[in-house]
Amino acid sequence: MTSVTSEGQLATPVELAEPGHQRRPPRALWKRLLLYLTLVLVAVVMLFPGYWMWVTAVTQEGKEFAFPPAFWPDPIVWENFPAALTAYPFDLFFKNSLFIAVLATLGALITEAMAGYAFARIRFPGRDLWFAVALATLMLPFVVTMVPRFIIFRELHLIDTPWPLIVPFWFGGSAFGIFLFRQYFRTLPYDLDEAAKLDGAGHPRILWSVILPQSTAIFVTLAILHFVFFWNDFLGPLIYLQTTENKTMSLGLIAFKGQYEQDWNFMMAAALTMVLPIVVIVLLGQRYFRRGMGLTGMGGR
Numbered sequence: 001m002t003s004v005t006s007e008g009q010l011a012t013p014v015e016l017a018e019p020g021h022q023r024r025p026p027r028a029l030w031k032r033l034l035l036y037l038t039l040v041l042v043a044v045v046m047l048f049p050g051y052w053m054w055v056t057a058v059t060q061e062g063k064e065f066a067f068p069p070a071f072w073p074d075p076i077v078w079e080n081f082p083a084a085l086t087a088y089p090f091d092l093f094f095k096n097s098l099f100i101a102v103l104a105t106l107g108a109l110i111t112e113a114m115a116g117y118a119f120a121r122i123r124f125p126g127r128d129l130w131f132a133v134a135l136a137t138l139m140l141p142f143v144v145t146m147v148p149r150f151i152i153f154r155e156l157h158l159i160d161t162p163w164p165l166i167v168p169f170w171f172g173g174s175a176f177g178i179f180l181f182r183q184y185f186r187t188l189p190y191d192l193d194e195a196a197k198l199d200g201a202g203h204p205r206i207l208w209s210v211i212l213p214q215s216t217a218i219f220v221t222l223a224i225l226h227f228v229f230f231w232n233d234f235l236g237p238l239i240y241l242q243t244t245e246n247k248t249m250s251l252g253l254i255a256f257k258g259q260y261e262q263d264w265n266f267m268m269a270a271a272l273t274m275v276l277p278i279v280v281i282v283l284l285g286q287r288y289f290r291r292g293m294g295l296t297g298m299g300g301r
Contacts, residue, residue: 050275050279053268053271053272053275054268054272055070055071055072055073056264056265056268057080057081057265057268057269057271057272058073058076058077058078058080058265058269059073059077059080059265060073060075060077060265061077061080061263061265064264064265065264077265080265080266080269081269081272081273083266083269084256084263084265084266084267084269084270084273085269085270085273087256087266088252088255088256088270089244089245089252090249090252090256090270090273092245092247093247093248093249093251093252094249094273096162096246096247096248096249097230097231097248097249097250099162100162100165100166100230100237100248101227101230101231102227103162103166104165104166104169104226104230105169105223105226105227105230107166107167107169107170107173108169108170108173108174108177108222108226109173109177109219109222109223109226110170110173111169111170111171111172111173112172112173112174112177112178112180112181112222113181113207113212113215113219114207115134115172115173115178115181115182116177116178116179116180116181116182116184116185117181117185117203117207117211119131119134119178119182120181120182120183120185120186121185121190121193121203121206121211122203131182134175134178134179135175135179136175137175138175138176142235146239149164149168150164150239150240153240158240159240159242160240160241160242160243160246161240161246162241162246164236164239164240165230165233165236165237165240169226174226177222177225177226180218180221180222181215181218181222184215184217184218185211185215188211188214188215192206192210192211192214193206193210196209196210216288217288219288220285220288221285221288223285224281224282224285227278227281228278228281228282231249231274231277231278232250232278233248233250234250234251234254237250237251238251249274250274252270253267253270253271253274256270
């Protein structure tokens with residue numbers, strides 16, 4: 001293979017391999033480089049608020065609004081974290097939030113898995129109609145059922161307890177979770193059900209012993225989504241929880257802001273403490289999360 005040089009002479013393959021005759025990078029390489037640069041820029045924009053929370057949290061008191069702003073605090077005041085967490089009973093709020101989030105997530109996963117299995121693997125009259133009704137509840141805002149639900153729990157004398165935030169999710173979970181479980185269960189081969197039935201297994205045994213062990217991805221995905229929702233929930237605790245010893249982290253931050261409105265370093269330290277568990281859980285389960293969200297849209301029978 002030959003080519004014409006700048007002097008008008010033919011270049012040999014050896015000359016083409018020399019640095020002066022290197023080819024330009026292909027267009028696909030430039031596109032990939034531009035894509036990576038764009039992703040890095042987006043990542044920086046998304047991560048910067050969290051980084052600035054940490055900067056404010058460890059900044060010395062009185063320097064939070066210094067100009068020009070310091071992107072690396074000097075000195076780093078780690079004592080802001082224990083000072084903020086001991087100024088208000090955040091250890092109690094943390095336990096309350098964890099109790100509600102864990103129990104509500106567990107109840108939602110159990111009931112959604114059962115409903116999703118019924119809609120995906122069991123044939124019964126009106127199955128598609130009832131599934132459409134379940135999905136229709138997604139269009140029902142929380143504020144529509146807020147007052148009737150409050151009246152029910154008030155008559156049951158459960159106001160100012162965590163149970164109004166837990167019990168409803170042990171009776172059906174959410175339509176979104178049912179939908180994801182159904183879509184995932186429909187991707188599994190029906191031969192598994194037939195083989196289990198030949199061994200004498202009923203639907204409960206098939207669900208817990210055959211289907212769920214192969215559904216780790218969707219199970220972890222919904223566990224993360226539910227836990228994040230219950231952990232960050234503000235409106236529900238605001239309605240049902242009244243006394244300080246029953247408040248969650250979200251309510252505690254609002255009360256803390258009212259008491260320490262000027263101490264932004266303490267405020268960011270407390271807020272960062274609330275955010276960290278969510279970050280850890282998402283990082284630990286991101287592999288299953290990506291896989292679960294990718295497979296729930298696949299077609300099935």
